Amino acid sequence: MKELELKYGCNPNQKPSRIYMNDGSELPIQVLCGRPGYINFLDAFNGWQLVSELKKATGLPAATSFKHVSPAGAAVGLPLTETLAKIYWVDDLGELSPLACAYARARGADRMSSFGDFIALSDVCDVDTARLIKREVSDGVIAPGYEPEALELLKQKKKGNYNVIQIDPDYVPAALERKEVYGITFEQGRNELHIDKDFFSNIVTDNKELTDAAKVDLAISMITLKYTQSNSVCYVKGGQAIGIGAGQQSRIHCTRLAGQKADNWWLRQCPKVMELPFKEDIKRADRDNAIDLYIGDEYMDVLADGAWENVFTEKPEVFTREEKRAWLDKMTDVALGSDAFFPFGDNIERAHKSGVKYIAQPGGSVRDDNVIETCNKYGMVMAFTGIRLFHH
Numbered sequence: 001m002k003e004l005e006l007k008y009g010c011n012p013n014q015k016p017s018r019i020y021m022n023d024g025s026e027l028p029i030q031v032l033c034g035r036p037g038y039i040n041f042l043d044a045f046n047g048w049q050l051v052s053e054l055k056k057a058t059g060l061p062a063a064t065s066f067k068h069v070s071p072a073g074a075a076v077g078l079p080l081t082e083t084l085a086k087i088y089w090v091d092d093l094g095e096l097s098p099l100a101c102a103y104a105r106a107r108g109a110d111r112m113s114s115f116g117d118f119i120a121l122s123d124v125c126d127v128d129t130a131r132l133i134k135r136e137v138s139d140g141v142i143a144p145g146y147e148p149e150a151l152e153l154l155k156q157k158k159k160g161n162y163n164v165i166q167i168d169p170d171y172v173p174a175a176l177e178r179k180e181v182y183g184i185t186f187e188q189g190r191n192e193l194h195i196d197k198d199f200f201s202n203i204v205t206d207n208k209e210l211t212d213a214a215k216v217d218l219a220i221s222m223i224t225l226k227y228t229q230s231n232s233v234c235y236v237k238g239g240q241a242i243g244i245g246a247g248q249q250s251r252i253h254c255t256r257l258a259g260q261k262a263d264n265w266w267l268r269q270c271p272k273v274m275e276l277p278f279k280e281d282i283k284r285a286d287r288d289n290a291i292d293l294y295i296g297d298e299y300m301d302v303l304a305d306g307a308w309e310n311v312f313t314e315k316p317e318v319f320t321r322e323e324k325r326a327w328l329d330k331m332t333d334v335a336l337g338s339d340a341f342f343p344f345g346d347n348i349e350r351a352h353k354s355g356v357k358y359i360a361q362p363g364g365s366v367r368d369d370n371v372i373e374t375c376n377k378y379g380m381v382m383a384f385t386g387i388r389l390f391h392h
Helices: 038-058 082-087 098-108 127-134 148-155 212-226 251-267 284-294 321-328 346-353 368-377
Strands: 003-006 017-020 029-033 062-067 070-076 117-121 138-143 163-167 176-181 184-189 232-237 240-246 334-338 356-361 381-384
Touching: 029 148, 038 062, 038 070, 038 117, 038 138, 038 163, 038 212, 062 098, 070 098, 070 212, 082 098, 098 117, 098 127, 098 240, 127 148, 148 163, 212 232, 212 240, 212 334, 212 356, 232 251, 240 251, 251 321, 251 334, 251 346, 334 346, 346 356, 346 368, 368 381
Parallel strands: 117 138, 138 163, 334 356, 356 381
Antiparallel strands: 003 017, 029 163, 062 070, 062 117, 070 240, 176 184, 232 240, 232 334
């Protein structure tokens, strides 16, 4: 197949639309089910690059959950703790395969943003992963292959219209890439930057104790940022992104946005949240929305009389600001990556509130000394990579 006609482009009024190979060669994909659209393919191809690089960097199966051309979550296939299995709503599925654990983590980090996601998997989709995907609201999946039973499960989604794409894992894109804007062609070399443990060797803070686990988390952060719309920052803990701030004009707003998502991820693990008395018939999306409201500033939207009765069997107590801060203070050893330099120490101050201990950023700001000084104040480890990772 040398080209594939699409229903429309980014919006329904943008026709005609297609994907094809500029050199006339065969497309490196097969559509096994459904009819993916323009944005679906953008998410699929960016997601595939991300998980492929995570697999190469860590040696572990990887998954990402993409929405609107940026990852909502990304993770490698480390086993789930009992707590994580519960907050990701997979504790009823038993022991999961490493690939399924990777997607549970990627989807579970920010379930609100992942609603209706496009999934990318680094490995052949197995039955465990397909079972997990089948019950989530998702637009599609891309993987290098599918076990027969897994494919049959996926084909049952959306009344047989779920988008399933198989990509050739041996496909190597051209060294130059092009796109058009306003009828003008842009050309650049592909970003083939290889990120590994040596990427973080230039440590500029007093504390230089960068653990192997922290190097993995920082690699996950930087690879995720490589495919996140800039400006962007990414918080990572335990092999998964826990907060991604994308597409903000100000870096501090990225840091705050991603930090709030990381905080929410941790707050969901507080016993007071995990023990919320949900009604048995509540839908998964409604439950996620209720938790997001409960742990946020608009908690009365779900606790007001006439509202809580729709969600809970009894009215929960308010999760006070003091209780939340006390729980957040228990979050430690978080890694943080930035796709460009931090211009001010305020980013570090905000990161500290979310338990950040390890940081990777390009460096090069006229205020690097201030940023380093702020890291030293909190005993953080910061590496300058010297490499910017803008993605547009």
